[in-house]
Amino acid sequence: MAFPQFMPVYHTYLLTEVLIYLIFALSLNLLMGYTGLVSLGHAAFWGTGGYAVALLMSKGVVDNFFLCTGAALLASAILACIFGFLALRTSGVYFIMITLALGQMLWALAWRWESFTGGSNGLHGVTRPDFLASWSQVNSISFYYLILIIVIPTILLIYRITTSPFGQTLVGIRENEPRMQALGYNTWRYKYSCYVLAAIFGALAGALKVFQDGSINPGSFSITISGLVVLMVLTGGAGSFAGPILGASVVWVIKSIVSSYTSYWGAALGIILVIIVMFSPQGITPLLTKPLVKLNQRLWNP
Amino acid sequence: MINTGQIILILLNGVTTGMLLFLLASGLILILGVMGIVNMSHGAFFLLSGYISIAIASATDNFLIAVLGGTAAIVILGILVERFLLRRVPGGVDAQVLLTFAFVYIIADFSRGVWGGYPQGLHAPAILAGSVKIPGVFMTFPIYRLSIVVFGLIIAVALWLFLEKTRFGAIIRAGVDDREMVMGIGINIKMLFTAVFALGSLLVGLAGALGAPIMPVYPGQDWNILLLGMIVLVVGGASIRGALLGSLIIGLADNIGKFMLPQLAMFLLFGIMALILALKPQGLFR
Numbered sequence: 001m002a003f004p005q006f007m008p009v010y011h012t013y014l015l016t017e018v019l020i021y022l023i024f025a026l027s028l029n030l031l032m033g034y035t036g037l038v039s040l041g042h043a044a045f046w047g048t049g050g051y052a053v054a055l056l057m058s059k060g061v062v063d064n065f066f067l068c069t070g071a072a073l074l075a076s077a078i079l080a081c082i083f084g085f086l087a088l089r090t091s092g093v094y095f096i097m098i099t100l101a102l103g104q105m106l107w108a109l110a111w112r113w114e115s116f117t118g119g120s121n122g123l124h125g126v127t128r129p130d131f132l133a134s135w136s137q138v139n140s141i142s143f144y145y146l147i148l149i150i151v152i153p154t155i156l157l158i159y160r161i162t163t164s165p166f167g168q169t170l171v172g173i174r175e176n177e178p179r180m181q182a183l184g185y186n187t188w189r190y191k192y193s194c195y196v197l198a199a200i201f202g203a204l205a206g207a208l209k210v211f212q213d214g215s216i217n218p219g220s221f222s223i224t225i226s227g228l229v230v231l232m233v234l235t236g237g238a239g240s241f242a243g244p245i246l247g248a249s250v251v252w253v254i255k256s257i258v259s260s261y262t263s264y265w266g267a268a269l270g271i272i273l274v275i276i277v278m279f280s281p282q283g284i285t286p287l288l289t290k291p292l293v294k295l296n297q298r299l300w301n302p
Numbered sequence: 303m304i305n306t307g308q309i310i311l312i313l314l315n316g317v318t319t320g321m322l323l324f325l326l327a328s329g330l331i332l333i334l335g336v337m338g339i340v341n342m343s344h345g346a347f348f349l350l351s352g353y354i355s356i357a358i359a360s361a362t363d364n365f366l367i368a369v370l371g372g373t374a375a376i377v378i379l380g381i382l383v384e385r386f387l388l389r390r391v392p393g394g395v396d397a398q399v400l401l402t403f404a405f406v407y408i409i410a411d412f413s414r415g416v417w418g419g420y421p422q423g424l425h426a427p428a429i430l431a432g433s434v435k436i437p438g439v440f441m442t443f444p445i446y447r448l449s450i451v452v453f454g455l456i457i458a459v460a461l462w463l464f465l466e467k468t469r470f471g472a473i474i475r476a477g478v479d480d481r482e483m484v485m486g487i488g489i490n491i492k493m494l495f496t497a498v499f500a501l502g503s504l505l506v507g508l509a510g511a512l513g514a515p516i517m518p519v520y521p522g523q524d525w526n527i528l529l530l531g532m533i534v535l536v537v538g539g540a541s542i543r544g545a546l547l548g549s550l551i552i553g554l555a556d557n558i559g560k561f562m563l564p565q566l567a568m569f570l571l572f573g574i575m576a577l578i579l580a581l582k583p584q585g586l587f588r
Contacts, residue, residue, distance in 0.1 A: 038396055040342075040403065086576055089583040093340045093399055097532045100342075101575065104529045108568040223525055227403065234400070264415060270407030274387070277401045281393050 041103025320553025321454025539585020
């Protein structure tokens with residue numbers, strides 16, 4: 001977490017962006033990594049969080065950072081309660097399909113319901129909280145610190161969730177759901193809770209992103225975003241805690257570099273995903289931890 | 303107030319869309335049933351077939367060759383993908399689905415790079431151009447669209463015959479019912495998978511090529527059509543009968559929705575899908 005005072009504004013922007021995507025990836029990891037439910041529509045909540053903030057702010061209804069963000073979390077939770085009920089009627093590849101469909105539905109809705117969502121133009125006029133500073137260079141820095149103050153406790157909170165009995169139950173469900181049911185766990189309730197939790201954290205990320213960008217468009221619901229976050233989780237390693245953190249950083253760096261050279265960064269990400277799936281389905285975290293483990297062994301057993 | 307002519311037009315258009323969807327969905331369902339994976343790149347195959355057919359048509363000025371060429375290209379792509387990538391994925395069906403997901407990005411950017419982002423179309427062949435009068439109302443309907451309906455029905459019958467009356471079809475049905483058993487009785491499961499994936503690719507390749515004259519070919523169409531295919535799968539259920547009836551339902555609903563409330567036509571489809579999921583998750587015609 002370098003000091004943004006010494007960086008050009010653009011780098012501060014990127015750093016802030018990575019932190020936000022980190023939360024997004026961690027939220028999906030709860031669902032995908034720990035519970036084993038692969039979702040290709042997680043952008044649904046990213047977009048819901050973002051649009052909730054944008055709608056409140058651009059129509060001039062609410063101006064307060066905390067109220068808007070709270071509304072974003074609430075909206076996403078409600079949506080997740082409905083979507084989760086439908087999606088969890090399925091499992092496995094059907095679940096993947098339904099989550100994709102639900103995400104696409106919201107995308108189409110955002111696109112077509114122009115009077116409400118602004119259509120392809122999206123919504124503008126989201127301003128950052130001004131209790132920090134209001135001139136632009138310092139605003140970027142103060143915004144970065146605001147994000148940092150929000151992100152770090154969130155990461156800790158997600159960590160506590162994953163290491164709690166709730167989190168361990170999720171892992172049990174991922175490994176062998178029938179056995180968990182035989183042990184008396186209401187697995188549906190756990191999966192549902194996880195789905196809603198993942199949605200809330202995802203919406204937090206989406207809301208923060210809108211504050212960073214100042215505007216939103218239907219692209220926030222798109223499959224591109226859903227795919228991007230899946231790639232982040234897979235690249236780092238689903239099911240581990242550090243995985244999505246590493247994955248989000250790596251994927252974001254690659255995307256930023258590639259997109260500065262060509263507009264075909266989608267293909268680059270696709271190729272990376274192919275490589276990950278074919279050669280290292282556990283992501284790159286094991287590639288890093290295995291040598292460290294070996295080194296440790298050699299140090300202690302010369 | 304709508305008149306009878308408009309109703310008939312909506313119905314005919316709905317059935318046309320439904321038939322194209324059937325070609326797409328049947329391939330999707332065969333692959334899902336036998337191999338257990340949702341081929342996420344099915345929509346991308348559809349798009350690519352459209353692009354290739356258009357390219358061949360502008361080179362040869364022959365519709366038939368364009369359609370055959372586009373379809374063949376997708377079949378070859380499907381075989382290569384299955385043989386060298388899909389089969390070698392370490393891990394289960396979830397990993398394979400993610401692999402097909404990755405292809406969409408690659409195919410999409412490839413298509414955009416080669417053919418650009420503007421929507422493209424194809425002219426129907428001369429013998430099928432023009433419209434025919436619908437008796438009793440002051441409406442005409444394009445012959446090409448009618449021929450798609452007819453063709454779709456022929457394919458449906460052919461598929462049914464293939465699955466019910468041939469040995470290979472029996473193996474496919476057996477694979478859908480119980481994959482492990484099929485492996486256990488000594489059938490070459492690898493060849494079966496490649497063949498099924500190729501068959502699915504054939505169907506979607508046909509759909510993409512034949513659809514080019516009536517649906518614009520542009521980046522984004524891949525996800526749109528895949529979404530429709532998945533809705534058909536959920537609503538109709540994972541069977542060929544489900545694919546046919548589901549496609550017709552969704553094709554009609556899509557056209558009705560667009561006619562009545564263009565802004566929220568998607569909502570109607572979503573509503574149908576949500577209803578089926580809530581009440582009968584296996585689909586209507588499983």
